[in-house]
Amino acid sequence: MSEIVTAAMMVIGDEILSGRTKDKNIGHLADVMTAIGIDLKEVRIVPDEEDEIVAAVNALRTKYTYVFTTGGIGPTHDDITADSIAKAFGVPCDYDAKAYKMLEESYAARGLEYTEARKRMARMPVGADHIDNPVSLAPGFRIGNVHVMAGVPAIFQAMLDNVVPTLHGGAVMLSETVHCPYGEGTIGTQLGEIQKANPDTIIGSYPKYLDGKFWTELVVRSRSAESLAKAKGEVEAMLAAIATPA
Amino acid sequence: MSEIVTAAMMVIGDEILSGRTKDKNIGHLADVMTAIGIDLKEVRIVPDEEDEIVAAVNALRTKYTYVFTTGGIGPTHDDITADSIAKAFGVPCDYDAKAYKMLEESYAARGLEYTEARKRMARMPVGADHIDNPVSLAPGFRIGNVHVMAGVPAIFQAMLDNVVPTLHGGAVMLSETVHCPYGEGTIGTQLGEIQKANPDTIIGSYPKYLDGKFWTELVVRSRSAESLAKAKGEVEAMLAAIATPA
Structure with a gap:
């Protein structure tokens, strides 16, 4: 750690x-x-x-x-x-x-x-x-x-x-932003599951509201590059599955 | 009160x-x-x-x-x-x-x-x-x-x-702004005296810095219109005295 x-x-x-x-x-x-x-x-x-x-x-x-x-x-x-x-x-x-x-x-x-x-x-x-x-x-x-x-x-x-x-800095918190074209209500449940499965990351969900439409900025943060990449991949896979339902 | x-x-x-x-x-x-x-x-x-x-x-x-x-x-x-x-x-x-x-x-x-x-x-x-x-x-x-x-x-x-x-609001805090073309160092001592003499007011001094020059925004606040007018008058008299030394 x-x-x-x-x-x-x-x-x-x-x-x-x-x-x-x-x-x-x-x-x-x-x-x-x-x-x-x-x-x-x-x-x-x-x-x-x-x-x-x-x-x-x-x-x-x-x-x-x-x-x-x-x-x-x-x-x-x-x-x-x-x-x-x-x-x-x-x-x-x-x-x-x-x-x-x-x-x-x-x-x-x-x-x-x-x-x-x-x-x-x-x-x-x-x-x-x-x-x-x-x-x-x-x-x-x-x-x-x-x-x-x-x-x-x-x-x-x-x-x-x-x-x-x-100042004595710490390990830099790495972050990746994933654009989510859906509102938080659409992705909230699955995003919570991804967060639970990736305890070494902090996944933030920031609702945006523009011209009557909601979208969401998803930010995955971690001090570990590997953990970050894994969680980001799961977030992207979730969004792809919504765009193209099975 | x-x-x-x-x-x-x-x-x-x-x-x-x-x-x-x-x-x-x-x-x-x-x-x-x-x-x-x-x-x-x-x-x-x-x-x-x-x-x-x-x-x-x-x-x-x-x-x-x-x-x-x-x-x-x-x-x-x-x-x-x-x-x-x-x-x-x-x-x-x-x-x-x-x-x-x-x-x-x-x-x-x-x-x-x-x-x-x-x-x-x-x-x-x-x-x-x-x-x-x-x-x-x-x-x-x-x-x-x-x-x-x-x-x-x-x-x-x-x-x-x-x-x-x-919400249950209080008596509105009245405020008057006085533009001061001098830096705080020029007016600070006298402004402190005016504040002491006007305890029913709050006199704020906000330094501004633009293009290498200092000026100051002076804000007199009070819940009493009379107290506000008196203190503001004293601030303006101070500035006038600096502009035109006796």
Whole structure:
């Protein structure tokens, strides 16, 4: 049995919960995790409230190999992620000397005042490592198995690119998609039998509805190429039998 | 103080966590909740695993006024939402007589076999009420404060339209958006002071990054029109003072 590496994501921000901002980061993280063989097992979207962030990150970091957060690390009063993560780990949140100096020099070079708000972006839990931000400088951070990144998609994606090489991936989940021109009701019973006969695979059935007609996308997944090929063959044989009844 | 009505959402499905399907329902529910004065406070995306679904729905239904779920109510083996919700409530999951008959007649009228898979869509926790499905007939259901709906966006939205009139909304959260041409670092300190001076409002600051330039969307929210107008005025005065320094 291949090693299973798991992950959870925490999206932090009232603006997602109110509908004002539509999340674009969950789908991106999901794609990246799948590509490197890490199973994303849970996502939580939580408000900008310290108690909620602390409770969620503590629930997730003890259950999964990795946790990834987005949002709440900017300079304004509603950016409370760094403080909340520090609290969850029981460590102080303070100005990080390296981040403080880097931002100070950057603002000086641009002729901008190093305001209290801007200084906030240098705060992180004591003992955290930086996650470099090539877009707008202010770093994210990693503490334990928790990776804290920005919510702005361009910055989140750049930060995640810097995190991926540090992760220990698992065996990549292989997948094959089989187009099924029938609705789920037609194939559901037999598909369930194929799933039972192929316990080393995960067979997903995703109903699609377009212009009044149902069709189904069938996805067979496995960490074993042999198991995948066997199950896929059985799914295709099932569909062929429906198309040409005996 | 106005009554606060809260909600949580649970998105059920491996296909969202693997990145294969990009969720379109969270943003829609968030918009609808905001429009009717219900605070969406948390979203969880969970896999097609009974233990995970049971644990999440029990955590959410005891904490929030309403819970809304999407996904996992189709006819295939990976559709385990009805069984899981029944287990969470400690009641049997069985064929609902009304749903069973409705589907039976519909398939008969269309000359289609009423397969075991199709019959699965008539199963729900004993004691649940139907949520009508005008798109593809098979109903969702409500049990206690939990509303179980389809994952296909067109069906989810149609089901939600049928649920909304049954909900008890709170005082609608009013909001005003102020465009801020500066980055958060410029306005963060003063914005924090305005937030402190206006505790009856929630002031959100949403950094935007476009073509190498930062700007910020400031959103002032309150259930009181007077409080909202006062805080918005102070935000606008702050921006005017930056544009034209004394």
